[in-house]
Amino acid sequence: xxxxxxxxxxxxxxxxxxxxxxxxxxxxxxxxxxxxxxxxxxxxxxxxxxxxxxxxxxxxxxxxxxxxxxxxxxxxxxxxxxxxxxxxxxxxxxxxxxxxxxxxxxxxxxxxxxx
Amino acid sequence: xxxxxxxxxxxxxxxxxxxxxxxxxxxxxxxxxxxxxxxxxxxxxxxxxxxxxxxxxxxxxxxxxxxxxxxxxxxxxxxxxxxxxxxxxxxxxxxxxxxxxxxxxxxxxxxxxxx
DNA sequence: GTGATACTTAGGTATATGCTTAACCATTCG
DNA sequence: CGAATGGTTAAGCATATACCTAAGTATCAC
Numbered sequence: 191x192x193x194x195x196x197x198x199x200x201x202x203x204x205x206x207x208x209x210x211x212x213x214x215x216x217x218x219x220x221x222x223x224x225x226x227x228x229x230x231x232x233x234x235x236x237x238x239x240x241x242x243x244x245x246x247x248x249x250x251x252x253x254x255x256x257x258x259x260x261x262x263x264x265x266x267x268x269x270x271x272x273x274x275x276x277x278x279x280x281x282x283x284x285x286x287x288x289x290x291x292x293x294x295x296x297x298x299x300x301x302x303x304x305x
Numbered sequence: 306x307x308x309x310x311x312x313x314x315x316x317x318x319x320x321x322x323x324x325x326x327x328x329x330x331x332x333x334x335x336x337x338x339x340x341x342x343x344x345x346x347x348x349x350x351x352x353x354x355x356x357x358x359x360x361x362x363x364x365x366x367x368x369x370x371x372x373x374x375x376x377x378x379x380x381x382x383x384x385x386x387x388x389x390x391x392x393x394x395x396x397x398x399x400x401x402x403x404x405x406x407x408x409x410x411x412x413x414x415x416x417x418x419x420x
Numbered sequence: 421g422t423g424a425t426a427c428t429t430a431g432g433t434a435t436a437t438g439c440t441t442a443a444c445c446a447t448t449c450g
Numbered sequence: 451c452g453a454a455t456g457g458t459t460a461a462g463c464a465t466a467t468a469c470c471t472a473a474g475t476a477t478c479a480c
Contacts, residue, residue, distance in 0.1 A: 205313075208314060224456075224457065225456065235457070237438070241438085257447060258447045258448070258457070259457085276320075276388045279329065352469055352470075370427085374426065375427070
């Protein structure tokens with residue numbers, strides 16, 4: 191991947207890491223500071239910061255610094271986009287697969303749907 | 306990421322690349338050969354093969370070689386897992402956000418939910 | 421069997437990612 | 451003010467990813 195063209199790229203990339211998913215799961219239960227996010231993770235604070243940046247770049251997470259403390263929250267709208275993309279595709283190929291009747295299992299002719 | 310622990314990692318990782326999403330979108334419209342998948346992509350065939358391997362490792366795509374032609378299909382069950390993960394989290398924080406009433410906008414106390 | 425087709429493997433390079441430690445900055449407490 | 455707390459920046463390293471070209475293998479069509 192040379193550059194991340196769109197938000198879908200950034201979001202799926204963000205969700206592809208277990209540490210970041212742990213952070214997301216934590217944030218689903220309410221806002222948290224950077225230290226709180228770092229708590230369950232076995233890595234240094236700077237690493238957590240980097241993951242946080244990835245999450246923020248993807249739009250999944252927002253944060254705001256008040257005094258010494260940076261409080262992070264999640265933005266459900268962005269995740270909905272990912273859900274929507276998946277949902278769209280799934281609907282599409284479920285219809286298709288239904289029509290084909292488990293193509294790989296039974297057949298060798300790619301034109302099966304046309305008959 | 307040192308190793309991809311679980312399937313969720315592999316799947317989100319697989320979906321994080323635009324070329325691979327293009328391949329997935331194509332496969333949603335029915336089975337395709339490697340060459341057909343490569344068609345719309347501006348890259349060499351070996352690169353397409355690598356992307357295909359990533360997709361297969363994630364479980365999203367299956368393929369079967371018949372004669373000279375490898376025919377690829379998609380497995381909706383795996384994508385459903387991703388959808389489920391997102392759906393679960395979204396539901397969770399939507400309830401939460403609703404209760405908090407846009408935390409960041411109005412408040413500075415992380416214990417807001419306890420009052 | 422010769423050549424074309426469809427993929428596959430090998431090898432190599434460039435960039436991205438994930439992590440670390442050390443040092444730094446800003447806010448709060450005494 | 452000076453120390454503690456919470457976060458941030460900088461620099462560097464190891465591995466992973468994404469891409470390529472060149473050369474190979476296995477059908478299939480003569």
